């Protein structure tokens with residue numbers, strides 16, 4: 001067991017009179033840092049951590065498990081370098097070094113980053129602006145690939161300092177993970193922010209929380225509306241993703257619409273539909289769309305929330321994200337160069353980075369993308385076997401060509417977090433089909 005796994009936190013927890021619900025927990029800045037570090041975890045890392053920790057009982061996050069499995073099974077020959085595939089399988093958080101200072105770091109086993117600079121020794125562009133972690137993939141401002149490895153001196157900050165929060169502040173966390181600084185002021189107002197209306201007969205408990213419990217909390221933050229109650233009173237809740245079903249794509253941020261209406265790149269995808277049932281069988285796509293989908297695994301949770309305007313339908317993580325956005329950053333969060341304040345800015349500024357230049361996947365042919373985002377090389381045999389396995393005659397199949405821009409891309413991202421039919425839900429295939437003229441049979 002690593003040092004990171006041995007550390008234990010002591011939380012003060014207020015429980016209701018009936019002992020059925022955690023009202024709130026009071027936590028120190030070390031614990032708050034760990035909670036905020038959830039936001040720095042790339043989606044692929046969360047899938048990997050769950051699989052490592054829970055084994056066969058690992059929860060399935062929408063279509064992300066099948067997306068990662070398909071990536072793992074895809075031959076190295078489809079990637080520009082072997083490193084590209086490894087990087088997608090083990091994405092590194094930009095906050096990896098910062099998170100190394102946490103009292104308990106969930107992502108402690110991802111290998112340290114390697115840094116690369118311009119291959120041109122005489123490049124005149126500033127080196128500090130042109131350092132990347134993706135060999136050959138990241139590009140220098142001069143256009144050449146960043147493929148000359150350089151060493152970067154690790155930060156000399158002492159290990160006992162805070163990572164994201166200020167160390168003089170403690171925080172209150174509600175059952176559904178809204179977080180507020182624990183400061184003297186209006187008690188009623190603070191309780192109301194946390195959604196607490198009744199504290200009659202409430203009981204204080206001291207609870208010890210270690211690595212296993214933090215993993216359960218990460219899981220609960222994605223799947224439960226009451227993660228603290230689940231953790232502390234051991235109430236297992238059913239996963240209820242559909243409770244907040246809303247129009248897919250309709251809640252995307254206005255800013256995203258603006259970007260989408262600009263000259264952002266569009267990808268072309270052909271979807272195969274079974275006419276008699278209007279079910280999506282699979283999509284046929286080139287490497288740009290495949291690159292885009294694999295890129296989901298590298299997006300940190302906090303950036304996913306910012307892209308989806310704090311409404312990723314990821315239960316309590318949505319609340320945590322929105323509550324952080326409301327905290328006075330100057331006062332309660334670290335504002336030094338590597339602190340939380342910068343983290344928030346970074347999360348908010350990177351809205352457009354979802355359509356990245358440079359690619360991981362080589363254009364070696366077409367790919368088949370299943371509804372659950374399993375990706376395979378497209379070949380006639382595999383297409384036919386899908387039809388044969390489901391006993392679908394060719395006459396019952398039609399092909400639609402769709403354009404995927406940023407709006408559609410974000411809609412697929414959102415669906416991939418909660419749905420095993422990410423393409424159908426993300427592309428609103430059912431709605432597109434309703435608009436199609438009826439065909440004679």
Ligand SMILES: [Zn+2]
Nearest residue numbers: 118123140142
């Ligand atoms: Zn250069």
